[in-house]
Amino acid sequence: EKVEITKEQRALMKAIVDAYNRHQIPQDVAKKLLQEQYSPEENFLLLTEMATSQVQVLVEFTKNIPGFVSLDREDQIALLKGSAVEAMFLRSAQVFSRKMPSGHTDVLEERIRKSGMPEEFMTPMFNFYKSIGELHMVQEEQAILTAITILTPDRPYVKDHQAVERLQESMLVVLRKLCVLQHPQELQYFARLLGRLTELRTLSHYHAEMLTSWRMNDHKFTPLLCEIWDVQ
Numbered sequence: 001e002k003v004e005i006t007k008e009q010r011a012l013m014k015a016i017v018d019a020y021n022r023h024q025i026p027q028d029v030a031k032k033l034l035q036e037q038y039s040p041e042e043n044f045l046l047l048t049e050m051a052t053s054q055v056q057v058l059v060e061f062t063k064n065i066p067g068f069v070s071l072d073r074e075d076q077i078a079l080l081k082g083s084a085v086e087a088m089f090l091r092s093a094q095v096f097s098r099k100m101p102s103g104h105t106d107v108l109e110e111r112i113r114k115s116g117m118p119e120e121f122m123t124p125m126f127n128f129y130k131s132i133g134e135l136h137m138v139q140e141e142q143a144i145l146t147a148i149t150i151l152t153p154d155r156p157y158v159k160d161h162q163a164v165e166r167l168q169e170s171m172l173v174v175l176r177k178l179c180v181l182q183h184p185q186e187l188q189y190f191a192r193l194l195g196r197l198t199e200l201r202t203l204s205h206y207h208a209e210m211l212t213s214w215r216m217n218d219h220k221f222t223p224l225l226c227e228i229w230d231v232q
């Protein structure tokens, strides 16, 4: 059937994409990736700074998702806490697939690989980055997929499931149409995108375990990361 994006859907998409592009890691923070020190401690410290900056960016982006601020306040917090790691995986995956002109990509990879993270976490993490890169998502798809991840109804402690589901549903409809229009040859492209969300859940579980092991051997996080990840 003829796939048509309605006026409202185009407005929803524009709001999400504008918010996504407006809220980026400040270039002076991203540039820190290029500074010379490469010790595991230095790398961990830098990644902690990047993650903290990324969480701030994520909160601003989320507040601009149409309908989000009208949700119950506690549900807003539950959605942010429940999706932060997954949204950051999506965002950092775009850095890798964008092949940053400023060469941040391999520097970021280098610092992640040498930051004292457990080896068994590296493989699934970089497989994910590769699988996202292979999708060649357009920025609208990246922005809407991130918003869909944040508005996942079945996060812990979400009370009004229905309200979140309604918002997520309207974005899933737009994403499906977008996929059909942007990737007409790949019939299952939309299904493949949603498959990435399943992979994100797995990475998020790995990450939770990693946080515990980091806490054991005394890695320090910033107050914002402690709050959003319930550590320390």
Ligand SMILES: CC(C)c1onc(-c2c(Cl)cccc2Cl)c1COc1ccc(-c2ccc3[nH]c(C(=O)O)cc3c2)cc1
Pocket (backbone or CB within 6 Å): 025, 030, 044, 047, 048, 050, 051, 054, 084, 085, 088, 089, 091, 092, 095, 100, 104, 108, 112, 225
């Ligand atoms: C607390 C630190 C050690 C941490 O714990 N888990 C992760 C962690 C890890 Cl590795 C992987 C995935 C998710 C998390 Cl949450 C991290 C580091 O998290 C990030 C590292 C880099 C970026 C990031 C995002 C956007 C960027 N743009 C640019 C640019 O050059 O424009 C650089 C950049 C970096 C985001 C999170």
